Amino acid sequence: MTVQEFDALLCDLDGVLRLWDAEEMRAIDRATGLPDGSLAAAAFHPPLLDAAVTGRITDEQWRERVAAGLAGAHGSRDAARDAVRQWSVLTGRVDAEVVALLRWVRRTVPVVLVSNATTRLEADLAALGLDRAFDAVVNTSRIGFAKPDPRVLHAAAGRVGADPARCLFVDDTAGHVEAARAAGLRAHHYRTADGLRAALGHPPG
Known part of the structure; x- marks a missing residue:
């Protein structure tokens, strides 16, 4: 595949553009005297996380x-x-190699960020210097449904006037990639920047 073969790139944030170190959360557990893994288990408890990324509760809540x-x-x-105060300071780190790839893609087609995120996403993007890195941003907490719901990707394609069937979706979660393909989109299961470069047809080097 080359960048000329699609009309928009729909790209996930966490695990692709923004990387997290799980050890940081475990270090907070230790520093605050909590059992190892407690903070992550509480924060990412599926029903609570789903409420946050679909906007039923705010990031603060x-x-x-x-x-x-x-x-x-x-x-x-x-x-x-x-523990929550220390965790809330963390913003992850940006993969500069992926940012450069997306910048290259934007010379030809628009790039839409598609993130299962809380209402803090926009502030995080500004803090990370990514607030101008995309042609549009779809924050699931603002639209009321989250990946793998195909409505998320249809909304993302619509933001730049693209046919979903002519979009390439990039995500590090296999289930999201499978759902995108089932919905008629092209999709790349992200594992490494080199793999993404090859999927985009970016010249080596």
Whole structure:
């Protein structure tokens, strides 16, 4: 495939453009006296996370509920609040190689960020210097449904006036990629920047 073979690129954020170090959350557990893995388990508990990324609760409410869950499970309200405070400072790191690839793609076709995200996404993009890196942004907490729901990708394609069947979707979650293909989009399961470069037909080097 080459960039000339599609009319828009729809790209995930976390795990593709923004990378997280799981050790940082475990370090917060240790620093606040919580059992290893407690913060991640509370934050990414599926029903709570789904409420946050579909906009049923705000980012602030999500973090408040994470603190409450930690306190209820482990009995220390102060430790729970401290853990969430430290976690909330983290913004991850940007993969400059992927950013450069997307910049190259934008010379030919528009790039839409498509993220299962909370209401903090826009602030995070500004903090990471990514607020001008896309032609459009689809934040699932703003539209009320999240990947793998195909409506997310149809909304993303619509933001730049593209036919979904003429879009390439890039995501690191296999289930999201499979759902995109089932919905008629072309899709690339992201694993490495080199793999994405090859999928885009970017010249070597």
